[in-house]
Amino acid sequence: MTGTRGLGARWRRRRPLRTRLALAASAAVAVVAVGVCAAAFVVIRYQMTRQLELNLAQTATQLFQRTRDWGPTPGDATCQYPAAACVQIVSADPAKDPRGGYQALPVTGATRQVAAGHRAAYYSELTVAGQPVRMYTVHHPGRAQALQVALRSDTVERGVRQAAWALSGVGAAGILLAGALGYGVSRTGLAPIARLTATAERVAASPDARHRIALPAGPASREDELTRLAATFNTMLGALEQSVTAQRRLVADASHELRTPLTALRTNAELLARAGRLTDAQRDRAATALGRQLREVTTLVNDLIELARDEEPRPLVEQVRPAALLEHTVGAAREHWPEIAFTLAVDPAAAGLTVPGVPARLTRLLSNLLDNAAKFSPPGGPVDTELTLVPGPASSRVRGELDLTVRDHGPGIAPEDLPHVFDRFYRAQSARALPGSGLGLAMARQIARAHGAELTAEQAPGGGALFRLRMPLAPGTTATGGGWAGD
Template identity: 40%
Template sequence: MVRRFRVLPLRSRLALLVATAVAVAVAGVAVASWVIVRAQLREQLDASLLAINPTEQVVATLNQQGCASGPARPGLEFANNLNATVQLVAADGSHCWVSGRTTLPVTLTDRQIAARQKENAVHDVTTTDGVAMRVYTFGVRTDDRNGQFFAMSVAKPLSDIDRPLSTLAWVLLLVGGVGVVGAGAAGLWVARTGLKPVDELTGAVEHIARTEDLTVRIPDEGEDEIARLSRSFNQMTAALASSRDRQAQLIADAGHELRTPLTSLRTNIELLARSEETGRAIPPADRRELLASVKAQMTELASLIGDLQELSRPEAAGPGPLQVVALHEIAGNALARARLRGPELRITAELEPWYVRSEPTALERAVVNVLDNAVKFSPPGGAVEVALRGGELTVRDHGPGIAEEDLPHVFDRFWRSPSARSLPGSGLGLSIVARTVGRAGGTAELRPAEPGPGTVAVLKLPGAPTPPPEVPEAKGA
């Protein structure tokens, strides 16, 4: 049953749930109403029985005619007019003098009242002809010489309340059925109206899956859950479109960057191969220059491929687990590599201890990229100042600097300023810097040096708890 219910469309399930809820509520109200009305009708029936008090007439008739079974006495025809039955019961269980349309069965309660063991009682009985009766029995003493004591039973048929109750049950059933059907129809209409935005969303998703058109947008007016879902969907499609555009741009830029070294590499290799095929030897100096060029281009390709692999990682997945590392030690290692690449430069450093939470290899590569840029753009014999204070690593060079209009683009992938296009590099270094620093919770910035010329690169990284010092193991005796 549950499996079949889940197979139904959502609007059908909502309509069915609404109809079921209304049916349960209507059934509860109907049953409660029927029970309350039944209790009230029985109370009214009991009150009407208590109001019938033929004691004086019964006693008078008993004194005149005695207690004998037979037809109803003329003096008690009022009982028939009230649709009531009157009967006398002796302590031995014999009964007599019936007034009404039927004879009542004698019960233990009647004999107990006739024997003065009880004063009165109200109970239900069923006659020999199958009529259910409500009976009020009480004790009566005659005024004859023997002073005989009887139990007088006054009864009325329960059909007086069963017929109204039956009519009420049918009315409640009819009204409840109409209400349930109406609730189901209303639930279906509400489901269709409420799920219309979901249908639009479904249509948009199907359209995107069919055409891969990520420019589709759906209306998102309002502040309800459907509007929030629509806005989230629009944001998701916008993010997917942006991601696809960035991916296409990355492929195009990577192809453009790979074309130049590959073309140069192919040309050099073809020259070497032609020399071998034709037997025309290339002068040793030219051959060494060609081989050095091939090696440099292979190195550039390897570096470019490594940068592309780094940038191809998802933003949410870093290259490795974050751990507390010493930024001053990483900066010191990067400085050693930078001094090897720019031996003619004066590189000074002031590094205060600072610990951050990052991936060590990626962070060192980012710092190396920043220092490589400073070395690359510094004039021969120039100076590079490096400082680490309070979690802020600054690298200042004295090169030509970056134009004001180029500053917003320095961290874009494959972006290179006009003055740097003739220099080695892929334009991915600063993108990797920004991404690595961002993963560590910091920021990266480039700004013109003051006083100029030159550029200042600033990496701000939040601090992390200082790791405890390592305790050397005690040597055994």
């Protein structure tokens, strides 16, 4: 058994799916065709034999009706003719057999029993005068005699053989047709898979993910499973193309952004290598510039590493109080931007609420928003931060969401720049003279989405830019320190 299974497995591995499907479909249709032909043969044989038996019984009935002398009669040799019946009357007592009578039909003990009425009528197969016959032996009621009627059965056998040959031809044609249909079905049914395989091989052979599988036109053609599989594969290829494009753009943008600070680093390093030719003031300026550029490169590399992360590590997720994080981040921003007036307003209902998240990552998100607002605020201008609770519908178990806004009073965001605010390395025309790499807002949105929140940008009423962070509250969210509590 193990060897048989091993051979079957090796055969399946060596045969392509199209061949296996064609063979399976052909075998299924062939089995049905052969089964139908075999059933038809059995039915034809039964019906022809049954018809012969009905003729024998009908002949016996006619003889009963027109024969008056029911004495034992000798048999004849009329069974040598295909259409003539061979008739013989047999007595239950062997002593009453006609003297010297020739018995064309054999008389056995069973025949005597039928004549005596001790046995029911029966059919039998025998050979008379060298010809195959079928004989019917029946008892005559009221007499101790049996009537034997025989008809040649070679015509029936010839018809059965002809039917067998005809059905064999039909079965062979059915098997050939099954093979052709199986090949056609496999070729047509697996066409989407063949196109999918060819497309996958082209994508694997080249880095171009723009290949797609041609789908049949019309909405009705998308209802079968193979077409849906091809459409899903096209969707996957589209996502792959977007990912490859984004990766290439990130690498190109990163290399472009790194080129300038690395060039400056090399220049200052070369200056410091010739420190003996520089004055003390020149060495100090070169060292200061070198340190600043190292910090910029380090920050840029760290930002790129952060952007490469798609989600938060689950072991680092804990219950975080956004109000406390916001207070801490605003305090740090005040130290870093002493010329900017940061204001903070926290809704008492939101002060004690907690959400699941990674504190360090959420702190980075808030710091990026505050640094971005401070860069665009005029000296002495305010940056307003506010945290409020937006309750959910009364009929829903959703507790609502926390709404955190950061607003500056700078020039605002131009309409043409608003769709690209969160793009990587994107810097508006008015921001290109300011420090930064253009990754802060892209990183902020990525952190927000990793925490199930949404970060948006808009023009603030009265001027300036407004960034809004919406953090949904899950059912069962609790409050710590008063203000509001969920169950």
